[in-house]
Amino acid sequence: xIRLAWRTITKTRSTVVGAFATLAxxxxxxxxxxxxxxxxxxxxxxxxxxxxxxxxxxxxxxDMRRGAIPDDLLTxxxxxxxxxxxxxxxxxxxxxxxxxxxxxxxxxxxxLGHAWDSSVxxxxxxxxxxxxxNENEVVLDARLAERSAARPGQWVILSVNGTxxxxxxxxVASAAxxxxxxxxxxxxxxxxxxxxLSGTGNHxxxxxxxxxxxxxxxxxxxxxDSVIASRSLLKVSRGEDLGxxxxxxxxxxxxxxxxxxxxxxFTVMLSAVVLTGAMGLSVRRRGQQITLLRAIGATPRxxxxxxxxxxxxxxxxAMVVAVPVGALVANGLAMFFVxxxxxxxxxxxxxxxxxxxxxxxxxxxxxxxxxxxxxRRALAHRPEDxxxxxxxxxxxxxxxxxxxxxxxxxxxxxxxxxxAGTEAGAGAASLLLGLLLLTLVAFGLLGPWLIMGVAAAGRxxxxxxxxxxxxxxxxxxxxxxxxxxxIPLMVGSILGGVLLGIQPVTDQRIAEEGRSHMHGSYVMTxxxxxxxxxxxxxxxxxxxxxxxxxxxxxxxxxxxxxEARGLDRIEVxxxxxxDIADLRLTKGSxxxxxxxxxxxxxxxxxERKVTVGDRxxxxxxxxxxxxxxxxxxxxxRYAWLGDVLxxxxxxxxxxxxxxxxxxxxxxxxGGDPARIAADLGRAGGTPSSIKVSDQDEWxxxxxxxxxxxxxxxxxxxxxxxxxxxxASANNLLGSFGGRGAELDSLRHLxxxxxxxxxxxxxxxxxxxxxxxAVGAAVTVALLTPFSLNAGVGFxxxxxxxxxxxxxxxxxxxxxxxxxxxxxxxxxxx
Numbered sequence: 001x002i003r004l005a006w007r008t009i010t011k012t013r014s015t016v017v018g019a020f021a022t023l024a025x026x027x028x029x030x031x032x033x034x035x036x037x038x039x040x041x042x043x044x045x046x047x048x049x050x051x052x053x054x055x056x057x058x059x060x061x062x063d064m065r066r067g068a069i070p071d072d073l074l075t076x077x078x079x080x081x082x083x084x085x086x087x088x089x090x091x092x093x094x095x096x097x098x099x100x101x102x103x104x105x106x107x108x109x110x111x112l113g114h115a116w117d118s119s120v121x122x123x124x125x126x127x128x129x130x131x132x133x134n135e136n137e138v139v140l141d142a143r144l145a146e147r148s149a150a151r152p153g154q155w156v157i158l159s160v161n162g163t164x165x166x167x168x169x170x171x172v173a174s175a176a177x178x179x180x181x182x183x184x185x186x187x188x189x190x191x192x193x194x195x196x197l198s199g200t201g202n203h204x205x206x207x208x209x210x211x212x213x214x215x216x217x218x219x220x221x222x223x224x225d226s227v228i229a230s231r232s233l234l235k236v237s238r239g240e241d242l243g244x245x246x247x248x249x250x251x252x253x254x255x256x257x258x259x260x261x262x263x264x265x266f267t268v269m270l271s272a273v274v275l276t277g278a279m280g281l282s283v284r285r286r287g288q289q290i291t292l293l294r295a296i297g298a299t300p301r302x303x304x305x306x307x308x309x310x311x312x313x314x315x316x317x318a319m320v321v322a323v324p325v326g327a328l329v330a331n332g333l334a335m336f337f338v339x340x341x342x343x344x345x346x347x348x349x350x351x352x353x354x355x356x357x358x359x360x361x362x363x364x365x366x367x368x369x370x371x372x373x374x375x376r377r378a379l380a381h382r383p384e385d386x387x388x389x390x391x392x393x394x395x396x397x398x399x400x401x402x403x404x405x406x407x408x409x410x411x412x413x414x415x416x417x418x419x420a421g422t423e424a425g426a427g428a429a430s431l432l433l434g435l436l437l438l439t440l441v442a443f444g445l446l447g448p449w450l451i452m453g454v455a456a457a458g459r460x461x462x463x464x465x466x467x468x469x470x471x472x473x474x475x476x477x478x479x480x481x482x483x484x485x486x487i488p489l490m491v492g493s494i495l496g497g498v499l500l501g502i503q504p505v506t507d508q509r510i511a512e513e514g515r516s517h518m519h520g521s522y523v524m525t526x527x528x529x530x531x532x533x534x535x536x537x538x539x540x541x542x543x544x545x546x547x548x549x550x551x552x553x554x555x556x557x558x559x560x561x562x563e564a565r566g567l568d569r570i571e572v573x574x575x576x577x578x579d580i581a582d583l584r585l586t587k588g589s590x591x592x593x594x595x596x597x598x599x600x601x602x603x604x605x606x607e608r609k610v611t612v613g614d615r616x617x618x619x620x621x622x623x624x625x626x627x628x629x630x631x632x633x634x635x636x637r638y639a640w641l642g643d644v645l646x647x648x649x650x651x652x653x654x655x656x657x658x659x660x661x662x663x664x665x666x667x668x669x670g671g672d673p674a675r676i677a678a679d680l681g682r683a684g685g686t687p688s689s690i691k692v693s694d695q696d697e698w699x700x701x702x703x704x705x706x707x708x709x710x711x712x713x714x715x716x717x718x719x720x721x722x723x724x725x726x727a728s729a730n731n732l733l734g735s736f737g738g739r740g741a742e743l744d745s746l747r748h749l750x751x752x753x754x755x756x757x758x759x760x761x762x763x764x765x766x767x768x769x770x771x772x773a774v775g776a777a778v779t780v781a782l783l784t785p786f787s788l789n790a791g792v793g794f795x796x797x798x799x800x801x802x803x804x805x806x807x808x809x810x811x812x813x814x815x816x817x818x819x820x821x822x823x824x825x826x827x828x829x
Contacts, residue, residue, distance in 0.1 A: 020314050020317065020318055022727050023314055023315055023318035023322075023363055023367065024318040024319075024321040024322050024325070025322075025723065025726055025727060026318075026322075026359075026362075026363055026723075026727075027315075027318050027319050027321075027322025027323070027326065027359045027360070027363050028321070028322040028323075028325035028326040028329060029326070029329070029719070029720075029723050030322075030326070030355070030358065030359035030362055030363070031322055031323055031325075031326025031327070031329070031330070031355050031356055031359045032325075032326040032327070032328075032329025032330040032333065033329075033330070033333075033716070033719075034326070034330075034354070034355025034356075034358055034359060035326060035327060035330035035349065035350070035351055035352075035355045036330045036333050036334060036337075036349070037355075038350070038352050038354055038355050039330075039334075039347070039348065039349050039350045039352075040343070040347070042350065042352070043346075043347060043348065044240045044241070044243055044244070045243030045244050045246070045249050045344065045346055046180045046182070046183070046243050046249075046346050047180065047240070047242040047243040047246070048122070048175075048179070048180045048181055048182070048183065048184060048243070048246065048248070049091075049112075049121060049122055049184065049186075049246045049248065050121055050122070050208065050242040050243075050245060050246055051121075051122050051123075051175070051176070051179045051180065051242075052120060052121055052122050052123040052176065052179070053087065053120075053121045053208035053209070053210065053242075054209070054210070054211060054217045054238060055208070055209040055210075055211070055217060055220060055221055055224065055236060055237070055238045056089075056206055056207065056208050056209065056236075056237050056238075056242055056245045057069065057077065057206065057207045057209060057224060057228060057234060057235070057236055058205070058206040058207075058234070058235060058237065058245045058247075059205075059206075059233055059234060059235070059621045059622070060233050060234065060235045060621075061233065061554065061567075062244075062247030063553070063554055064233060064553070064554070064555070064621045065091065065205045065206065065247050066092070066198075066199075066200055066205055066656070066658045066659075067198075067199075067200030067201070067203035067204070067205065067655065067656035067658060068203070068205060068206075068233070068234065068621035068622045068655075069088075069203060069204050069205065069206065069207055069234070069621075069622050070202070070203050070622050070623070071202040071203070071204075073227075073228070073231060073622055074086060074088065074204070074207060076227050077207060077209065077224065077227060077228075080220070080223050080224055080227055081223060082211055082212055082215035082216075082219065082220040082223065083209055083210075083211065083212065083215075083220065083224075084210045084211060084212040084213070084215075085210050086207050086208065086209060086210075087117070087118050087120060087121055087207070087208040087210070088115075088118065088204040088206075088207055088208075089114070089115075089118045089121060089204060089205055089206040089207065089208060090113075090114060090115055090118070090194050090195070090198040090200065090204055090205055091112050091113070091114060091198075091205050091206075091247070092112065092113045092160060092161065092197060092198045092199070092528065092658070093110070093111065093112060093113070093160070093161075093527060093528030093529070094111050094112060094113035094158055094159070094160050094187045094197075094528070095111060095158065095159040095160075095527060095528070095689055096111060096140075096144065096148055096150075096156055096157070096158055096187070097157040097158070097159055097164070097687055097689065098148075098157070099157070099687065100687060101686075101687030101688055101689065103527075103689070104144075104147060104148045105144075105147065105185065106143045106144055106147050106185050108182070108183065108345055109143070109144075109182065109183055109184050109185045110183065110184050110185070110248055111144065111184070111185045111186075111187060112184055112185070112186060112187070112248070113158075113160060113186075113187045113188075113189055113194065113197060113198075114186060114187070114188050114189070114194065115188065115189060115190075115191045115194035115195070116131050116132050116139060116188040116189065116190065116191065116194075117191050118208070119139075119173065119186075119188055120208075121208045122175050122176065122179060122181070122186075123175075123176050123179075124139075124141065124173040124174065124175055124176075124186065124188070125173060125174060125176070126139065126171040126172070126173050127142060127171075127172050127173060127174045128151075128152055128171060128172045129152030129153075129169070129170050129171025129172055130152075130170050130171050131170065131171060131188075132170045132171075132188065132189060132190040132193075133170065133190070134190055135189075135190045135192055135193040135196075136166075136167055136168055136193075137167060137168050137169075137170035137190060138156070138158070138167045138168070138169060138170065138187055138188060138189055138190075139169075139170055139171045139172065139173050139187075139188040140156075140169060140171075140172055140173070140186075140187055140188075141172070141173055141174070141175070141181070141185055141186040141187075142172055142173065142174045143181070143185060144185040144186070144187070145169070145172045150169050150172075151169065151172070152169050152170060152171050152172060153168070153169065154168070154169050155167065155168050155169070156169055157687065158187065159526070159684070159685075159688075159689035160197045160528070160531075161197065161199060161526070161528060161529055161530060161531035161533075161534070161658070161659050162524075162526040162528075162529070162530035162531055162534040162659075162683075162684040162689065162690050163531055163533060163534060163684040163685055164684055164685035164686060164687060164688060164689060165685065167189075173186075173188065182346075183248060183249055183344075183345060183346060184246075184248050198658060199531055199532070199656065199658030199659060200656040200658050201656055203622070203655075203656050206245065209224065217238055218238075221236050221238050224236045230624050231621075231622050231623065231624055232619045232620060232621055232622065232623055232624075232626070233555075233556075233619065233620075233621040233622070234621060234622055249344040249345070249346055250341070250342075250343065250344040293306075304372070308368055308372070311364075311367035311368050311370070312364065312367070312368070314367065315360065315363050315364045315367045316360075318363065319356065319359065319360050319363070322356075322359060323356050323359075326355070326356075326359070327351055329719075330349060330351075331349060333715070333716075333719070334347065334349045336715060337712055337715075340708065340711050340712070341708075342711065342712040401445050402445070402446070402449070404441075404445055405441070405442050405444075405445030405446040405449075406442075406446070408438050408439075408441040408442035408445065409438075409439075409442035409446065411438045412435055412438035412439045412442055415431060415434055415435040415438060416435055416781075416782075416785065418431055419431045419432060419435055419785045419786060419789075420785040420788075420789075422789060428786055428789055428790075429502070429786075432498070432502070432782065432786050435782060436494070436495070436498050436499070436782060439494060439778060439782065440491050440494060440495065443487065443490050443491065443494070443774070443778070444487050444491060447483040447486055447487040447490070448480055448483040450483070450486070450770070450774065451475055451476075451482045451483050451486060451767070451770070452475075452476055454475070454766065454770045455472045455473070455475040455476035455766075456476065458472040458475075458766065470759055470762075471759050471760075471762035471763045471766060472762075472766065474759075474763060475763060475766060475767070482763070482767050485728050485767050485768075485771075486728075486767050486768075486770055486771045487728075488724040488725070488727045488728035489724065489725065489728045489768060489771030489772070489775065490771045490774050490775050490778075491724055492720070492721040492723075492724030492725055492728070492775070493721075493771065493772065493774075493775025493776065493779065494774075494775050494778050494779055494782075495717065495720060495721065495724075496717055496718065496720070496721040497775060497776070497778075497779030497783075498779055498782050498783060499713070499714075499717045500714060500717060500800075501779060501783045501795060501797070502783075502786070503706075503707060503710055503714070504795075504796045504797070504798050505783065505786060505787045505790055505792055505795055505796065506639065506706055506790070507703045507706060507707060507796075508790075508792040508796050509639055509790040509791060509792050510639045510640065510699060510702050510703050510706065511699050511703065512791055512792055513638050513639060513640065513791075516582075517581050517582045517583070517584070517638065518580065518581050518664075518695055519580065519581065519582065519666065520546075520548075520579075520580035520581070520664040520665060520666045520695065521665055521666055521667040521673065521694070521695070522664075522665040522667075522676075522677060522680060522692055522693065522694060522695075523662050523663070523664050523665070523692075523693045523694075523695070523697075523698040524538070524662065524663040524664075524665065524680060524683075524690055524691065524692055524693075525661065525662050525663075525690070525691050525693070526684075526689050526690045526691065527689065528659065529551070529658070529659025529660055529661055530549065530659055530660050530661075530662075530663050530684070530690070531658070531659055531660075531684075532549065532574060532648075532660075534663065534683050534684045534690070535547050535549045535574060535575070535660065535663050537683045537684070538663060538665060538680060538683050541676065541679045541680065541683065542671075542676075542679075543667055543668055543671030543672065543675070543676045543679075544665055544666075544667060544668070544676065544680075545579070545666045545667060545668045546575060546576065546579035546580060546665070546666045547575060547663055547664070547665050548573060548574065548575035548576065548577055548579055548580045548663065548664045548665075549573065549574035549575060549648075549660030549662070549663045549664075550571055550572070550573055550577075550641075550660055550661060550662050550663075550664065551571070551572045551657055551659065551660045551661050552569055552570070552571055552572075552642055552661060553569075553570045553571075553572060553642075553657075554567040554568070554569060554570070555567060555568065555570050555618055555619055555620065555621075556568065556618075556619040557570065557616055557617065557618050557619070557644055558608065558616070558617055559608060559609075559610060559614060559615070559616065559617070560615045560616070560617045560628055562608070564617065564619055564626075568604070568642070568643055568644055569642035569643055569644070570618065570642050570643075570644045570645075570646055571641050571642030571644065571645050571646070572646050572647075572648050572651065572657050572660075573593075573645060573646070573647060573648065574647075574648040574657075574660065576590070576593075577590070577593075577645065578590050579666055580664040580665075580666050581641075581664075583599075583633075583635035583636065583638075583641075584635060584636045585633050585634065585635050586602055586634050586635065586636065587611065587612045587633065587634040588612040588631070588632050588633035588634055589632065589633055590632070590633050590635075592632045592633075593632060593633070593645070593647050594647050594649060594650070595647060595649040595650050595652070596629060596630060596650065597629055597630050597631070597632040597647070597650070598616050598618075598629035598630070598631055598632065598644060598645065598646050598647075598650065599631070599632060599633040599634065599635055599644075599645040600616070600631055600633075600634055600635075600643060600644050600645070601634070601635055601636070601637040601638075601641075601642075601643040601644075602634055602635070602636055602637055603637040603643060604637075604643040604644065605634045610631055610634075611631070611634070612631050612632065612633065612634060613630065613631060614630070614631045615628050615629065615630050615631070616628070616629050616630075616631055616644070618644070618646070620651065620654050620655035621655060622655070623654055623655065627650065627651065627654055627655075629646070629650055639702070639706070640702055662698075665680060677692050680692045725807075725811060728771075729811070746759075768810070772806060772810075776806075780795060780797075783795040
């Protein structure tokens with residue numbers, strides 16, 4: 001049967017080329033995304049800072065690294081058998097400024113400050129000059145010194161945590177020969193100055209562990225693990241894991257793992273939808289051939305084997321094309337993701353064997369399942385039907401397909417009702433994604449019924465046009481053929497419209513929240529954050545009524561009677577948040593906020609079943625016991641504020657908050673805003689690294705940051721939509737190509753070329769128009785409850801989203817019109 005399948009493919013190329021193209025396109029998509037995800041899963045960040053130390057104890061999450069290790073833990077670690085010495089590490093952002101306040105940096109490298117006594121971790125050695133001998137001296141690494149043209153004895157301007165100071169360059173140091181030193185720059189301070197600038201007091205960020213002579217590092221690492229087992233959120237790393245322990249670069253392995261499930265589900269689902277339509281269309285176009293084979297003695301088993309063999313051969317041949325094309329797709333995606341910061345600059349794309357094998361497995365399984373289903377329909381014809389030239393089209397949709405589609409549609413309706421009554425937030429977003437998935441399944445299965453419904457409704461409207469009426473009749477009779485075109489277009493429009501439409505809703509929500517709830521005047525930010533000293537200095541500026549520092553942390557939290565699950569966004573506040581925002585409390589009061597209390601959002605309270613008076617446990621890195629605080633208020637959830645609001649005093653002595661990501665300033669009435677803004681910019685010294693923004697500028701920044709963080713997913717969505725559009729165009733053109741006999745018969749019955757082209761144009765417009773109308777209507781319907789719950793009213797539809805929804809069907813329609821002209825000319829010669 002394999003030989004017969006091969007001869008069938010080679011002799012009936014026009015009937016299988018569409019299915020082959022779809023298989024190749026699907027394989028390329030799966031391979032491309034697979035190469036990207038596989039490279040991330042198996043990537044290891046380069047070890048730079050910790051190149052000279054065999055073991056490092058550090059926080060599990062790099063976002064928790066500032067001050068995660070208390071001094072009492074250092075004592076416990078030093079007592080471990082096999083430890084020769086410990087080297088505490090402090091790391092904090094630092095900017096070298098020119099006389100005008102512009103940062104000077106090595107391209108592609110992040111400037112970080114350290115204490116000189118931790119230079120052995122790389123190790124660094126002084127090349128010229130000497131180590132810092134007092135708090136006013138620093139040592140620069142050789143690349144940064146060359147970039148800034150700084151030499152020993154000169155003075156440089158450094159900004160740390162928003163404070164600016166002048167330091168004398170005591171020396172220039174270089175990393176050890178052969179050590180990687182590409183993605184960061186180092187500024188070494190005197191140890192006492194590093195303690196002050198880091199802002200973490202007697203807590204350090206990490207600890208380098210040097211084993212005693214003869215000690216096995218693996219055994220020692222296990223002993224260290226047993227010591228930190230009673231401490232929260234800490235980890236022992238060695239070998240190739242030390243690169244991730246540095247926390248300088250994004251961990252591509254964790255980034256990829258978080259996206260694998262979502263991307264895999266959508267890829268497989270869309271591939272199944274497209275392959276089902278393409279291969280089903282290919283088999284249906286050969287219904288007469290299969291019936292003839294039955295008439296000359298072929299058994300059902302032989303027919304199944306032949307079609308299964310065809311699917312196998314086409315899948316294997318398609319993978320020959322798919323693998324190199326998929327490599328190009330992966331390379332393009334990787335370049336884009338690195339460019340926007342979604343992947344680290346150290347990311348390296350690898351082309352392993354697993355992604356092609358996975359892609360081959362997926363398309364082989366789907367191809368065989370589709371061939372099996374198509375064979376069942378083809379074998380429904382009796383061998384004697386070949387005499388009457390029975391058509392394989394025109395049959396009703398299968399009961400199972402219809403039943404499952406109706407169940408999915410009912411589930412989507414129930415989820416729509418749930419979404420309409422859900423408060424905006426993570427829960428609403430999850431419901432929307434579930435609703436989207438069920439909707440796609442429903443329309444994918446009920447697509448033929450939709451085509452028949454459109455055809456039935458269109459008969460009355462096109463009665464005056466004979467060619468239009470004929471086109472509608474073709475749609476009704478050949479509903480499966482046209483469903484294979486409309487379904488990918490509808491799925492692509494709905495998928496792209498909804499997932500891309502979430503972004504403008506959240507952007508608008510941020511703007512509305514800021515307008516209605518924020519009553520501060522200015523927002524201050526700086527690369528690396530702002531120290532408490534800066535906030536205190538701002539409070540003393542004449543005309544300033546309040547200065548409130550905010551810092552977002554990701555830490556596990558729970559009721560004291562429950563177990564923490566995942567990470568929650570905690571907002572640490574210094575000052576009274578009521579001075580700069582109206583949180584619209586639903587319960588309790590913020591008047592009692594302090595060292596023993598906490599406030600939570602309504603979304604958090606509902607999800608965790610928390611009310612005023614309950615006690616919340618916050619797991620702090622390096623601590624043997626969680627911090628327990630009493631809930632004193634519940635506030636409405638806001639996009640710019642965490643779900644748990646904690647006064648900085650509640651974490652004092654347990655987890656130091658070294659900086660604030662922003663300081664919000666409210667002015668006294670009657671002050672001079674321009675003068676005060678200038679004073680704010682100089683609060684940390686001159687030249688200043690502090691950015692002062694008004695409320696509108698800050699809201700635009702929040703919106704842009706939110707949009708930028710979603711760019712990777714938006715690109716993948718566009719890739720999926722483009723894939724579906726190409727598959728739809730391929731199915732439509734393939735359906736035209738298989739109608740040579742039908743069009744030739746129309747020509748013999750007196751139809752002109754112009755009439756045939758007009759009929760094909762009617763069909764193209766009706767099918768693509770249906771997909772466009774349904775896609776737009778469903779997109780708006782799904783986004784509306786999500787948008788209303790977010791408080792922004794009717795979903796904002798930007799021009800870019802309209803283009804995404806409209807461009808696919810329009811492109812397919814134009815391609816069909818052009819191809820219709822060509823096919824008409826070919827079959828009517």
